Amino acid sequence: DQQVKQNSPSLSVQEGRISILNCDYTNSMFDYFLWYKKYPAEGPTFLISISSIKDKNEDGRFTVFLNKSAKHLSLHIVPSQPGDSAVYFCAANTGNQFYFGTGTSLTVIP
Amino acid sequence: EAGVAQSPRYKIIEKRQSVAFWCNPISGHATLYWYQQILGQGPKLLIQFQNNGVVDDSQLPKDRFSAERLKGVDSTLKIQPAKLEDSAVYLCASLGGVPSETQYFGPGTRLLVL
Numbered sequence: 001d002q003q004v005k006q007n008s009p010s011l012s013v014q015e016g017r018i019s020i021l022n023c024d025y026t027n028s029m030f031d032y033f034l035w036y037k038k039y040p041a042e043g044p045t046f047l048i049s050i051s052s053i054k055d056k057n058e059d060g061r062f063t064v065f066l067n068k069s070a071k072h073l074s075l076h077i078v079p080s081q082p083g084d085s086a087v088y089f090c091a092a093n094t095g096n097q098f099y100f101g102t103g104t105s106l107t108v109i110p
Numbered sequence: 111e112a113g114v115a116q117s118p119r120y121k122i123i124e125k126r127q128s129v130a131f132w133c134n135p136i137s138g139h140a141t142l143y144w145y146q147q148i149l150g151q152g153p154k155l156l157i158q159f160q161n162n163g164v165v166d167d168s169q170l171p172k173d174r175f176s177a178e179r180l181k182g183v184d185s186t187l188k189i190q191p192a193k194l195e196d197s198a199v200y201l202c203a204s205l206g207g208v209p210s211e212t213q214y215f216g217p218g219t220r221l222l223v224l
Binding site: 044103 | 155165166203205212214216220
């Protein structure tokens, strides 16, 4: 049972433009939603999170939006940079249990 | 602050052989996770420890996989005997003792079973 879903396996964006990565979930009991970034041959690194009681969290170029009624969240990166090219995983947690999506590979074209 | 350490980074074995992976979490982190990540998929939880006790091992194939965290610090994950479908990256992550929403991952061990 996939509780967190990322339906787009890949995304290509021009440098300087906005990247929008999407994620859907099924469990309304999740406490936090997180985005991780993963480079090849490295473990995922935490990028940004949002509490289930908020609808937006911003950190520099990265903004996460949460739409609880639609059970949907998105990560906006603006402006996109070539160094942002990586696989992005959406995750959700309840208590100390984490559930991951399948990832979206972002390519930022110079 | 030192991160999560894992070794080895890469391992190639033949099917039916055994293999062991080691993880040392961030100092003071009580919760430790082992994940299996197959190419093109998200991390799948194998086992979760709280100190030296198992919290969740419902997705651990117990006929061939075992894990321990005897002193509540570092942990080992073993596969015996390995199958071709065990080829994956094995990720270890830890979580602090205070309420926290994020895990910290090690670099992973890439296993290839031939």
